[in-house]
């Protein structure tokens with residue numbers, strides 16, 4: 107399988123507010139380095155660099171002012187004499203106004219964020235842009251007739267919505283890629299999200315659309331981040347009603363239980379009969395993941411890839427989460443090998 111990768115992810119390495127303390131993000135450069143090393147070790151296939159895309163491709167799913175904010179936040183922060191990572195600390199929750207964008211950078215940070223897990227550093231924008239470009243390059247390959255590709259994205263994207271960042275995500279790489287496939291002629295695209303965390307950003311972006319179906323298996327939001335979206339009754343709205351499928355699963359879910367939900371999800375996808383599938387590939391469903399609560403084992407990821415292959419559709423894998431760095435390469439590449447050897 108073709109892998110698309112860039113070293114530019116190293117430019118982003120921030121801190122998050124976790125358990126009441128500022129700590130290095132679990133979402134760290136070693137993650138992508140470990141996956142790349144495994145891709146090479148397993149001789150998965152050719153590794154290419156991404157093309158560069160104009161911001162107008164990102165604004166197909168994000169608002170213009172949000173992308174401009176991401177681009178300029180660090181310089182605004184720095185202009186105030188601040189040197190540490192920019193993090194939001196105030197949010198417009200219920201009853202407050204979201205129709206006026208604040209001018210002060212602290213107001214802007216909360217306005218465009220859902221949590222304090224999205225540090226902006228000097229190199230963040232360049233890494234974020236490169237990550238989206240990896241997914242777009244993969245989408246171009248799929249649109250050009252390649253049956254499968256792997257965009258080794260970092261930072262991840264599925265929590266980012268049209269106008270906000272969250273949970274280590276800034277631009278929604280999978281959504282940008284899915285939209286690109288539509289823009290290149292696909293009539294129907296599915297985003298299947300197998301990250302442990304619900305892809306609230308992707309769901310929200312496509313919620314009222316029938317041409318991009320969102321399907322997600324994840325930790326029940328009653329107990330797991332992102333807490334405020336990902337319930338079973340979220341089915342889409344307007345023309346998009348019936349084109350959103352959530353499978354919230356309990357703590358401790360292992361492959362035996364996971365595969366039951368997966369089979370149902372795959373059946374829905376097959377019935378929809380998409381022209382292409384984008385996989386939001388998180389491997390934080392792993393039994394030893396430090397921030398998640400499922401119990402998948404190394405070999406289960408081979409089965410996961412095999413099951414995804416049964417769809418027999420052009421498939422773009424877009425890397426999302428996975429925080430047990432020692433095993434992230436094995437697990438991610440197992441999905442791709444399982445897919446190829448199916």
Ligand code: OKP
Pocket residue numbers: 122123124221222223262265273274301302303304331388390397426427428
């Ligand atoms: C990202 B992905 C606030 C953030 C809390 C969020 C986990 C994000 C996971 N500090 N942690 O879905 O793997």
Ligand code: ZN
Pocket residue numbers: 301302303388390426427428
């Ligand atoms: Zn995750």
